[in-house]
Amino acid sequence: MKFGIVTFPGSNCDYDAYHAITEVLGEEAIYLWHKDHDLQSSDVIILPGGFSYGDYLRAGAIARFSPIMQEVIAHAKAGGPVLAICNGFQIACEAGLLPGALMRNSHLQFVSDAVRMRVENTDTMFTNLYERGEVLRIPVAHGDGRFVASEETLDQLEGDGRVVFRYADATGKITPQANPNGSERNIAGIVNDAGNVLGLMPHPERACSPLLGSSDGVRLLESILTKVAA
């Protein structure tokens, strides 16, 4: 399977994603430059973390208009898988691929830490190898990670099972203390209506080796393989 990893000016997790796909998963990965118009037959698109366009105006606001994003949007609309991590999540929201927005952390501090998130829905192409209610340990590194949406949108996301990950404590309890950024309802990750676009603030691609403290992210990537190959 071929993964296309988009590099915007200011992306800084593109290599982490490349490493996870090629070395951990053993699959093919290529970089897609933001000025390109061609996804080069990638099966899965990764929008990586970083600070595309310096976060000018709003995080993700400018990246959304990159030439490559027009192709990514078409790929997503056609049902192609898109994994949007951190800045990628911000870009996906700005591009309208996912509802809501990511705002400045409620405590105003940049947070770089390992957090825990609970798997809320295992019936997605990104989570089918996890157990429901399982608590994962995954790093976060962001200043603008507070997920917000209107009450109706939040209710709809919950009702449709589209809240995929929620910040939780080690026992799986959803508490304000476990919420690293003030996200509404402790939301860490959501999927779109069709289920082929996942956006999340934590970095599964950086949790792929026990040497780095956690390999809880591996099954997220493997889930995509089983689903897309099937």
Add this chain to the structure above:
Amino acid sequence: MANFRIAVHITPRKGLLDPQGNAVKGALQTLGFQSVKEAHVGRYIILEIDAYDAIAAEETVTDMCRKLLANPVTEDFEIESAVHA
């Protein structure tokens, strides 16, 4: 065609948590400005654009706000009257 100058105010949507505004409010109160009840931090954008008249210029900038300058989920915008640049 003429050259118009338009300023846009973009502010966090009322009712949404505004941590920057709260931090500024707290700092002002610490300084002794106890009269401060609310503070909100937004953006101020100045544009110069070509348009046939002021109304057309304002319409164009409103469109810009909807498409890029403001986030429809989290922000409100207000545009000032266009003036000849």
